[in-house]
Amino acid sequence: MVKSNAARLDSIFHALSDATRRSILRDVAWRERTVGEVAKPYRMSLAAVSKHLNVLESAELIARERRGSFQIVRLKAQNLRPAEEWLAWYEKFWNRQLDALQTYLEGDKDEHSGNG
Amino acid sequence: MVKSNAARLDSIFHALSDATRRSILRDVAWRERTVGEVAKPYRMSLAAVSKHLNVLESAELIARERRGSFQIVRLKAQNLRPAEEWLAWYEKFWNRQLDALQTYLEGDKDEHSGNG
DNA sequence: AGAATTGTCAACCATTTGGTTGAATGTTTT
């Protein structure tokens, strides 16, 4: 499915809004895991974890790939980047003092291209 | 309300998962605005915008303050920082090549303190 | 005091979310 920038950010931030899903991303960050391995730490059913994986997959934050009888879960970290960039735009508001913001204001020619 | 780190990230990412709310944050970033000014660009009712402001406020991404008969909306950008930091942890997975990751793996002593 | 303005609250509604259980699918093993 092709998504607009806004819709892509919607799905990424939505995927990240649940602690279980954020935890799953950590779990698969350093190495691929099977769905069963991913599910093991959680108290919920395998089907529930599979649904969380659906949410992460539709945000394209993971990919699933069948390998033999297993489904392998792999992080697609590069697709976190739009979220990180969206947030990075706000760094100036917490990094700088308010009067520094003032000078910023004068120089700002809106180089952020209407996403969000 | 005091929230755990995970709950705080839940509420921040949830607040950001809606395009209207992200747009509102942009609208109030450079200067404070009244609720009415914030609501004007959107086709929905003022009450609907007020609810979006509730979501942003409970994530502490904005503050509302009465000034005369107006409610003034102000960005609290510093509270985006936990989200930005959570995401920053993943930069290594999109910045580096896979073999650089390998060296990373050996040196990693998990300096990220169990949030998320 | 009364009217106008600004915004919130309450009740309601449809849709989405996050979980469950049980049946179904795809793959490997016997």
Place this chain on the structure above:
DNA sequence: AAAACATTCAACCAAATGGTTGACAATTCT
């Protein structure tokens, strides 16, 4: 081919979400 294993799908449920409208509250203006 049958059994076992790994995972998804479908149906269901309660709670949360995102919107509406109308009543209410706080403030200012006349």
